[in-house]
Amino acid sequence: QLHLQESGPGLVRPSETLSxxxxxxxxxxxxxxWGWVRQPAGKGLEWIGRVFTTGSTNxxxxxxxxxxxxxxxxxxxxxxxLHSLTAADTAVYYCARGGLRYFDYWGQGILVTVSS
Amino acid sequence: xxxxxxxxxxxxxxGEGATLSCKASQTVxxxxxxxxxxxxxxxxxxxxxxxSSRAADIPDxxxxxxxxxxxxxxxxxxxxxDFAVYYCQQYGSISLTFGGGTKVDVK
Numbered sequence: 723q724l725h726l727q728e729s730g731p732g733l734v735r736p737s738e739t740l741s742x743x744x745x746x747x748x749x750x751x752x753x754x755x756w757g758w759v760r761q762p763a764g765k766g767l768e769w770i771g772r773v774f775t776t777g778s779t780n781x782x783x784x785x786x787x788x789x790x791x792x793x794x795x796x797x798x799x800x801x802x803x804l805h806s807l808t809a810a811d812t813a814v815y816y817c818a819r820g821g822l823r824y825f826d827y828w829g830q831g832i833l834v835t836v837s838s
Numbered sequence: 839x840x841x842x843x844x845x846x847x848x849x850x851x852x853g854e855g856a857t858l859s860c861k862a863s864q865t866v867x868x869x870x871x872x873x874x875x876x877x878x879x880x881x882x883x884x885x886x887x888x889x890s891s892r893a894a895d896i897p898d899x900x901x902x903x904x905x906x907x908x909x910x911x912x913x914x915x916x917x918x919x920d921f922a923v924y925y926c927q928q929y930g931s932i933s934l935t936f937g938g939g940t941k942v943d944v945k
Contacts, residue, residue, distance in 0.1 A: 757934075759882075767874075767882065767925055769934040780932055816881055823929040824872035826893065828881035 724749040726817050726829035733835050740804040740836075744817030744829055751775055751793055756800045757821025758791065760813040761831075768813075772821025773800055780821075807836045839864055839928050841937035849945040856913040858940045860926035865906050867930030873902055873911045876939075877922045885924075886911065916942070 730742035744756070758770040771781035773791040781789050785804070793800040804811060812835050818825035840863040850856055860871065869889040874882035884893040886902035889909055899914040913920055921944055926937040 759936075766938045767927075767936040769927075769936065772934075783933060821934070823870065824884055824887045824927065825874075825882070826884050828883075831881055 724819065724827045726819065726827055728815060728817050728829045728832040730815075730832060730834070732833060733837065734807055735838050736808055736836055738807055740802070740807055740811070740834060742802045742815055742817070742832065742834070744800050744802075746798045746800075746819075751795055751798050751800060754819055755822040756791075756793065757818050757825060758802045759816045759818060759825070760811075761816070762810075762813045769821075770802065770804075770815075774822075809836050812836045839866065839931055839933075839935055841926055841928055841935055843924075843926060843937035843940045845940060846938070847941045847943060849943055850916055851945045852916050852918055854916055856911075856916055856920075856942055858911040858913075858924055858942075860904075860909040860911070860937050862907040862909070862928060865930075866909075866928045869905050869909075870928060870930040871902070871904070871909045872927045872929065873900075874925045874927065875920075875922045876925065882925065913942075 725747045727745045752775050757772040773779045788805045790803040814831040816831045817829040819827040842861045844859045871889045873886040876882045890902045901912045903910050923939045923941045925939045
């Protein structure tokens with residue numbers, strides 16, 4: 723059974739950079755698309771972007787100028803970097819498999835709060 | 839593509855049927871619509887993909903239908919564990935989008 727686990731800081735200061743990692747176990751990151759989705763408290767889901775194991779990426783146009791994603795096949799991980807954080811970036815961040823289409827496996831999510 | 843889900847909240851009793859709507863602002867290529875269920879404090883769970891194909895281990899009381907710009911998730915008889923928020927998502931374009939969600943709660 724595939725398992726995804728997000729890791730990273732729970733609190734980040736405004737204007738700083740968020741770095742999250744998703745560790746995949748029970749399967750390989752190779753030859754799949756992987757994605758990030760976030761959800762502010764009490765609100766809906768927002769797609770952040772996707773990365774393929776070759777490093778090819780696509781991002782939400784509303785976040786494109788601030789986001790980067792990558793894959794580390796040697797560690798079976800993929801990552802999200804989001805720059806210039808504001809309070810509006812406070813959310814639960816999910817990593818998931820299948821960002822080209824639908825998402826069939828999800829991590830448990832990590833709450834990231836942007837506050838000084 | 840903007841997805842609009844209705845109603846925002848659906849109040850029903852266990853055993854009743856539920857019909858959830860997802861309308862797209864433009865035609866969704868190849869009917870590439872997925873539906874997810876999210877319970878409080880949990881990650882979303884894939885229910886339906888390709889508008890009408892059930893994901894693995896999803897009970898057959900869940901069904902999806904529709905084409906073009908109008909899509910529907912139907913729950914034939916609500917079980918206690920079905921009370922949750924449901925989201926549609928389109929993957930017909932490079933940028934993925936989700937609907938705003940429909941909450942199915944106990945009447």
